[in-house]
Amino acid sequence: MNRETRFWTVMFLCGSLFLAYQSFGTNRGVGQQFVVRVDATTGKIIPPTTDAAAPAVKTVIYEPAAKDDPEAIWSFSRTAGIWIAALLTLCIFSYLYRDNVCYKLAESIIVGVSAGYWIVTNYWEVLIAKVLVKLAPDVARYAFLPDTPADAKADYLYVVPVVLGCMVFCRLIPKISWMGRWPLAFVVGTTAGLKLILFLNADFVRQVRSTVLPLVVFSASASGGSELDLIQSIKNIVIVISVLSCLTYFYFSVEHKGLVGRISRLGIWVLMISFGASFALTVMGRITLLTMRLQFLFDDWLGFVRI
Amino acid sequence: MSKTVPVLIASLVGCLMIVAYFSPPLLPARQIAEDWFTIVATIAMLLGGANLCLHHVKKISDQEAGWGFSAVTLLSFFITIAVGILKVGVVPESEQQVKFAWSGPFQQEGSGFWWIYQYLFSPIVSTMFALLAFYVASAAFRAFRAKNVEAILLLVTALIVLVGQTRDREITSMFLPPPAEGVPTFIPIAFVTNFIRETFVTAGQRAIMIGIALGVVATSLRILLGLDRSYLGGDE
Amino acid sequence: MTSRLLDKLNMLDRRWIFLAMAMAVLAPILLQIGSDETPSPPTIKLFDEIERLPEGSRILMAMDFDPTSAAELYPMALAFTRHCGVRRHKLFFVTIWPTGKPMIESTIKGVIQADFGSGDRPYVYGVDYVNLGYLAGDAVAISQMSSDIRKARPQDARGTNLDQLPIMTGVTSVKDMALIVNASAGFPGGKEWVQYAATPQNIPIAVGCTGVQSTQLFPYYPDQLLGLVTGIRGAIEYETMLAAKYPNPYADRSKRPAFLRGGAQRWAHRLMIGLIVLGNGIHLANRYRRTLHP
Known part of the structure; x- marks a missing residue:
């Protein structure tokens, strides 16, 4: 056993002993989750009872509750969930030390879960809530969506997008793979048509309009007249010059030499300042995310922090 | 034929979207096209799921290095789908729904699919992104060097904004004389960050935005006119 | 001596930096050090607009984020919803992210049901708020909503037909909203709401976004965006304003998740500044050493 293996064995042992003590030796426990039973149809809490004569409730849902709530019961699934979530969090963090099997395991799980999640969501939200409701409203009402209007009529026009969508699987059969281009063309055409107008309006015309600014700004003074607003004037001048210089840098039809070269260099500087700010703001976001994960480990799981 | 029909489809539907924007009577046609888009795009993306399965099944059957992880991926993929589609643990929420099978919301709190989201999906993806905080710190120490004018501008701006984003910026006003009564304290770094x-930042991003907008318009026009067919792939 | 220290720093294992970062974030969490913020004009504008709108105004709450950005945006979503709840606006929750639906449900549970679900005038589902759920189709879903919400989705997230909900009376599209409030983590999000709904239809919109996305949205403010709340700092600013205006109960720490993340933020920023300065100090020292011993 080398030094590194010894070190990690001791660390794991200490960690396990600590978790065992925290779980069984303290009142707080680790990741303990409690719930109350609620009648889904009435929204009323069902008190825990051992009385066999109590009326059975058909639809029970579980709501999170505090441990000291008299109606709270311990939840195995949620407690196990917190533990699994914590261990998976540690698996991912283990990558910081070195790539390892725990990290790869968590990574494999997330690839499968993400793809499955996407398929399930779209199955219920699009294929059932949009397609089945249109093609077979009675089936949808009976099996999935009871509030579908009773007088809803089937709209067989929706067979077209379903067939078009299914044609994408032709790509898996070499002989008819060309048919797989049709749905792609529909998606690309719709996006291109929409974007052409909306980008031109919001990101071109309106942005040009926002850049056409007065270079000398006067504002109302305390005496009722108007006075030069120096700071706003400087801001406007900087904006106009910066936008023009950046656009010059992006204009590749003219060689960047002489005056054009100098202006485009100014454009590069403006972009560098912009990227510097982006870097700082990105750092801010990532640190917040790390804070959230550590709050989960030390608050929700280990229970060290109680607000 | 293999490319003419898709080019025609793209042109027709694209032109419909443009014309309907200016012509309200065509709005219902545009709404139908948008509805179809959602359905076609959703079904088309199922191909992604099929490809994922094929890729990992091949890895397992060839017993490539790390095939065990492919098995884990496939297992978690199919378990998620089964739990979500069968609505494991979902209970109907209203009296009206009780008599119907599968009538409760698929992501109901306490259900199997909710559990997967809450305790598998959410912790893993958020921790993966949180890892970047560490790598950003390491990069700041090792690679963020003032080597030329551009790098200096990048670095100095990042430093100013990093200070300006927290209340540590107030330290910079300590070196100034105290303001007159009723006048708010001037904080130099806050002023510079804001400036x-x-x-x-606004100007740099605006120039990028204008450039992208022109690029999108040009590409869209080329697609609608049938000049750009790259999205259809090579000849088959 | 100095040369040996420089060699050590040059060879410093990055895992020490990782450890320093973990400590910088963890210590304020364990010591519960929070941080307040002075509100900035783009955040104040959104706050003032929600204050200014008359009671019962329709507000579309577009929650386009998932767990990867929930650290910044969930506290924001809570603060926006709390403010709208206090002002008794009618809320229409929606998301165009498939992973965003649980974020809406969590917000509704944490704010609407917890803070406004009881009392004299409780918020009633279908009357005062509705969860429209997930709309598939990315940006195209926004386009659909701006012409006809029912075309985008005929039922709410619970499967109830929209026509059966009193809150939907008189609502055909996003144009019927007094304001769009969007919590945006990327694509599709704030940029698409501006492009596909707010700018062409002239609907007031304010975006709360992640720090990463904020620079992309700066050019829209103030002409196309009414307000812009940026990252965790923006969330703290909003919580600060809410606490100042409605101290009972929003000055309470338990109602201020962003405030509690502010302390860790401050210390981690200090570490980052220190690392950049130290890294450049090493770089200059190396250059000096190379000039001495070429």
């Missing part, structure tokens, strides 16, 4: 945001 950078309102001018250089």
Whole structure:
């Protein structure tokens, strides 16, 4: 056993002993989750009872509750969930030390879960809530969506997008793979048509309009007249010059030499300042995310922090 | 034929979207096209799921290095789908729904699919992104060097904004004389951060935005006119 | 001596930096050090607009984020919803992210049901708020909503037909909203709401976004965006304003998740500044050493 293996064995042992003590030796426990039973149809809490004569409730849902709530019961699934979530969090963090099997395991799980999640969501939200409701409203009402209007009529026009969508699987059969281009063309055409107008309006015309600014700004003074607003004037001048210089840098039809070269260099500087700010703001976001994960480990799981 | 029909489809539907924008009577046609888009795009993306399965099944059957992880991926993929589609643990929420099978919301709190989201999906993806905080710190120490004018500008701006984003910025006002009564304290770094945001950052991003907008318009036009067919792939 | 220290720093294992970062974030969490913020004009504008709108105004709450950005945006979503709840606006929750639906449900549970679900005038589902759920189709879903919400989705997230909900009376599209409030983590999000709904239809919109996305949205403010709340700092600013205006109960720490993340933020920023300065100090020292011993 080398030094590194010894070190990690001791660390794991200490960690396990600590978790065992925290779980069984303290009142707080680790990741303990409690719930109350609620009648889904009435929204009323069902008190825990051992009385066999109590009326059975058909639809029970579980709501999170505090441990000291008299109606709270311990939840195995949620407690196990917190533990699994914590261990998976540690698996991912283990990558910081070195790539390892725990990290790869968590990574494999997330690839499968993400793809499955996407398929399930779209199955219920699009294929059932949009397609089945249109093609077979009675089936949808009976099996999935009871509030579908009773007088809803089937709209067989929706067979077209379903067939078009299914044609994408032709790509898996070499002989008819060309048919797989049709749905792609529909998606690309719709996006291109929409974007052409909306980008031109919001990101071109309106942005040009926002850049056409007065270079000398006067504002109302305390005496009722108007006075030069120096700071706003400087801001406007900087904006106009910066936008023009950046656009010059992006204009590749003219060689960047002489005056054009100098202006485009100014454009590069403006972009560098912009990227510097982006870097700082990105750092801010990532640190917040790390804070959230550590709050989960030390608050929700280990229970060290109680607000 | 293999490319003419898709080019025609793209042109027709694209032109419909444009014309309907200016012509309200065509709005119902545009709404139908948008509805179809959602359905076609959703079904088309199922191909992604099929490809994922094929890729990992091949890895397992060839017993490539790390095939065990492919098995884990496939297992978690199919378990998620089964739990979500069968609505494991979902209970109907209203009296009206009780008599119907599968009538409760698929992501109901306490259900199997909710559990997967809450305790598998959410912790893993958020921790993966949180890892970047560490790598950003390491990069700041090792690679963020003032080597030329551009790098200096990048670095100095990042430093100013990093200070300006927290209340540590108030330290910079300690070196100034105290303000007159009723006048708010002037914080130099807050002023500079704000100035950078309102001018250089806005201008730089605006230029990028204008450039992208022109690029999108040109590409869209080429697609609608049938000049750009790259999205259809090579000849088959 | 100095040369040996420089060699050590040059060879410093990055895992020490990782450890320093973990400590910088963890210590304020364990010591519960929070941080307040002075509100900035783009955040104040959104706050003032929600204050200014008359009671019962329709507000579309577009929650386009998932767990990867929930650290910044969930506290924001809570603060926006709390403010709208206090002002008794009618809320229409929606998301165009498939992973965003649980974020809406969590917000509704944490704010609407917890803070406004009881009392004299409780918020009633279908009357005062509705969860429209997930709309598939990315940006195209926004386009659909701006012409006809029912075309985008005929039922709410619970499967109830929209026509059966009193809150939907008189609502055909996003144009019927007094304001769009969007919590945006990327694509599709704030940029698409501006492009596909707010700018062409002239609907007031304010975006709360992640720090990463904020620079992309700066050019829209103030002409196309009414307000812009940026990252965790923006969330703290909003919580600060809410606490100042409605101290009972929003000055309470338990109602201020962003405030509690502010302390860790401050210390981690200090570490980052220190690392950049130290890294450049090493770089200059190396250059000096190379000039001495070429």
